[in-house]
Amino acid sequence: MTSQLRSEHSLQADTAFLLARANAHSLTAANAALAPLGLRVRSFSVLALAVDEGRLSQRDIAEYLRLDPSQVVALVDDLQERHLVTREPDPTDRRAKVVIATGAGRKLHEEAAEATRRALDAMLGGLQAEERAVLRALLTRLAFPA
Amino acid sequence: MTSQLRSEHSLQADTAFLLARANAHSLTAANAALAPLGLRVRSFSVLALAVDEGRLSQRDIAEYLRLDPSQVVALVDDLQERHLVTREPDPTDRRAKVVIATGAGRKLHEEAAEATRRALDAMLGGLQAEERAVLRALLTRLAFPA
DNA sequence: TATTGTTATACTCTATAACTATA
DNA sequence: TATAGTTATAGAGTATAACAATA
Numbered sequence: 441m442t443s444q445l446r447s448e449h450s451l452q453a454d455t456a457f458l459l460a461r462a463n464a465h466s467l468t469a470a471n472a473a474l475a476p477l478g479l480r481v482r483s484f485s486v487l488a489l490a491v492d493e494g495r496l497s498q499r500d501i502a503e504y505l506r507l508d509p510s511q512v513v514a515l516v517d518d519l520q521e522r523h524l525v526t527r528e529p530d531p532t533d534r535r536a537k538v539v540i541a542t543g544a545g546r547k548l549h550e551e552a553a554e555a556t557r558r559a560l561d562a563m564l565g566g567l568q569a570e571e572r573a574v575l576r577a578l579l580t581r582l583a584f585p586a
Numbered sequence: 587m588t589s590q591l592r593s594e595h596s597l598q599a600d601t602a603f604l605l606a607r608a609n610a611h612s613l614t615a616a617n618a619a620l621a622p623l624g625l626r627v628r629s630f631s632v633l634a635l636a637v638d639e640g641r642l643s644q645r646d647i648a649e650y651l652r653l654d655p656s657q658v659v660a661l662v663d664d665l666q667e668r669h670l671v672t673r674e675p676d677p678t679d680r681r682a683k684v685v686i687a688t689g690a691g692r693k694l695h696e697e698a699a700e701a702t703r704r705a706l707d708a709m710l711g712g713l714q715a716e717e718r719a720v721l722r723a724l725l726t727r728l729a730f731p732a
Numbered sequence: 733t734a735t736t737g738t739t740a741t742a743c744t745c746t747a748t749a750a751c752t753a754t755a
Numbered sequence: 756t757a758t759a760g761t762t763a764t765a766g767a768g769t770a771t772a773a774c775a776a777t778a
């Protein structure tokens with residue numbers, strides 16, 4: 441790659457481009473870290489929500505992860521076949537199914553969370569703790585616009 | 587969506603997740619802004635590099651955009667068929683082809699850059715100028731690790 | 733031997749429409 | 756009439772291997 445690739449290009453000043461490239465790095469690292477556990481970023485994300493206490497429906501999960509509800513079906517199917525989550529009926533709405541992690545699911549999630557944390561840490565290695573906090577705060581506002 | 591989706595979840599503290607969600611918003615907005623011009627984010631990015639003075643080869647473009655060289659072939663094919671770019675032989679390496687924007691390509695790029703700028707502006711609406719600069723600086727370091 | 737562009741192929745992700753059962 | 760989950764399908768994006776021309 442020529443040295444010009446690190447500067448002088450209009451895309452370099454484009455926040456959307458930087459966001460895409462940073463995300464691509466992050467995705468690659470996270471998927472590599474999760475592969476030995478049989479997970480990918482998306483299945484890990486669903487598992488993480490199932491571990492939390494929110495008792496989320498598939499619809500909730502779809503909205504939170506910006507996925508189509510039909511995609512969540514396949515992700516939950518996979519996790520359920522591996523006995524990592526169960527679909528429980530929502531007592532207040534018989535249409536809805538709440539996704540809950542099993543004991544095995546919680547255990548795997550712990551390992552997976554640690555693996556992704558290490559991968560992210562390596563990627564953020566050049567940033568001070570305060571810079572990381574600022575980045576997280578700014579990204580939160582972009583990720584969840586008012 | 588329940589109110590719990592805005593907080594209390596482990597993913598909420600995960601910078602990689604925030605990066606992915608912010609990027610998804612950004613991609614959706616940019617693709618929508620580019621659609622009337624017959625471009626998508628990836629073809630726009632290739633066009634933008636062709637407009638710059640770097641005289642980049644397809645290999646350079648692939649590396650910069652984190653694409654496989656074989657994907658750049660298809661993107662350049664499309665732009666070339668629409669007479670927005672040309673492939674010029676590199677005098678210093680007969681294997682390589684330099685991708686250069688035509689006059690029409692430059693004109694369309696100008697419109698497209700303005701459209702994406704507006705879309706990004708809407709997305710960053712909640713951020714002050716200084717916050718935007720900080721975000722851009724931090725993302726640059728993640729996008730182009732030393 | 734290694735690299736550039738290319739073709740081919742398979743897999744993942746994204747987007748949409750339609751169906752069923754419930755609300 | 757609208758919503759939750761599901762099925763199906765097509766298009767976009769990602770990843771890999773192999774080949775010809777050239778370095």
